Amino acid sequence: MDRSEGFGERLLGVLLDRAHEMPPQLIAPLIAEEVTGIGGREVSILLQDYAQELLVPLPGRRLIVGEPEPIGDSPAGTAFLRAATVEVPGAGGVRMYLPLLDGSDEVGVMALTLDAIDDDDRRLLRRLxxxxxxxLVTKHAYTDRFFQARRREPMSVAAEMQWSLLPPLTMSVPQVAVAGILEPAYSAAGDSFDYALNDDILHVAVFDAMGHNLEAATMASVAVGTYRHTRRAGVDLSEKYAFMDQAIAEQFGPDHFVTAQLMQLDVTTGRLRWVNAGHPPPLLIRNRQVVRPLPSPPALPVGFGGERPQVTEQMLLRGDQVLCYTxxxxxxxxxxGEPxxxxRLIDCVNRIAATEEHGVRAQVRRLSHALKEERGGRTSDDATLFLIEWRGGAADHLAVLA
Known part of the structure; x- marks a missing residue:
């Protein structure tokens, strides 16, 4: 077996070999040098801003830093929303826009120019x-530069806390996809969401802590922390509720509460189980139309000392979506002055679902922005959306080397 190092392996190997000790500020010049090695130039790294409206350039030595590009109307935005490479021919060569995928979550877009391109270039650039x-995901834990680049306006302390709690905004595997969005991006306080895919069970929670200030963010932090603790301990949905209820009551007293939606989805069968503690009922979307809300026996918000809630079940069909919202x-x-x-929410969901073809991330983003426009740009309270799409099937083929 030939184990000699080929051109592509040498190119990617330099990044791998040096990445472990590479200071964050040297990532940009190293990337630019690697692109030069395959004849590329004019490298830009574009990161999604917190409001999910723009792709903003990451400053760095040897990177091209231009104006932010709109996600909804630019080649870079198209690459981002579709998670697919976009090529724009021009007089000076071909401008390439490559989605930066961390797993299935998108960090941003890498843009570069080549004189010409073939399939070998495309394969190598996609892997690069x-x-x-x-x-970028690894090094962002060591620096504030990536966070700062993504900000288009000042962020409140409460919003800073909420963003630090959130998981990746998108996850997509063959059986299931999820996407969430939090508004207002720079001043959110009490809303949050969390999820985890543990073997065949997708765990989801959406939270809304009372108030609009730092205390709300603190309550949400306790709720999320308690939820993760109980989820990792393997307890049932009703027990998760009980633990969260006790934690909020003990820390904040009887006059404070957090509404919560707790869900579990078996991604092999489509069996959805949930507990609703004070949230609006989620919406079931089938064939790109809202079929109905998913009601459940009401439970008190956590912190009020309610009895353990009843768990509701629903069997999903392949392609079904479930939209949770605060x-x-x-x-x-x-x-x-009318609520x-x-x-009106259902009308917007139907309109967006009928036309959106680029996956749950694009669907949630478009829906959130459309709702904001329908409200006249007003978001006086936190407004969170979280979308689940069940696809069924299996993923075992991904563990088999072709």
Whole structure:
């Protein structure tokens, strides 16, 4: 067996060999040098801003730092939303936009120019972009530079706490995909969400702590921390509720509470189980239309000392989606002082679902921005959306080397 190092392995191997001790500020010049090695130039690293409206350039030596590019209307945005390479021919060569994928979550886009391109270049650049994404995710824990680049306006302390709690905004595997969005991005306080895929069970939780200040963010932090603790301990949904209820009551007293939606989805069978503690009921979307809300026996918000709630079940069909949302989405008032309401939410969901073809990330982003426009740009309360899409099937083939 020939184990000699080929061109592609040498190129990617330099990044791997040096990445372990590489200071964050040297990632950019190393990437630019690697791209030069395959005849590329004019390298930009574009990161998604917190409001999910723009792709903003990461400053760095040997990187091209231009104007932010709109996610909804630019080649870079198309590459980002579709998670696919976009090529734009021009007089000076071919401008390449490659999605930076950390697993299935998208960090941003890498842009570069080549005089010409063939399939070998495409394969190598796709793998290079994947390695660059992994390096950015790893190194962001050691520096504030990536966080700072993504900010387009000042962020509140409460929002800073909430963003530090969130998991990746998107996850996609063959059996299931999820995506979430949090508004207002720079001043959120009490809303949060969390998820984990443990073997064949997807665990999901959406939270809304009372209030709009630092205390709300602190309550949400306790709720998320307690949820993760109980999830990792393997307890049942009703027990998760009981643990969270006790934690909030002990830390904040009887006048404070957190509403919560706790879910478990078996990704092999489509069996969905959930507990609703004060949230609006989630919406079941089938064939790109809202079929109905998913009601469940009401339970008190955690912190009020309620009895252990009843767990509700629903069997999903392949392709079904479940949309969870917090009350800030439907209770915001329009210019006439009327609440936005569930009916208008359903109308927006149907309109977006019928036209969106680029996956759950793009669908949730478009829905959140459309809802904000329908409300006249107002978001006086946190407004969170979390979408689950069950696809069924298996993923074992991914562990088999072709």
């Amino acid at each position: 972009a994947g390695l660059v994404a992994d390096m 009350d800030g989405v439907i209770e915001e008032r329009d210019a006439q 936005f309401g569930e009916e």
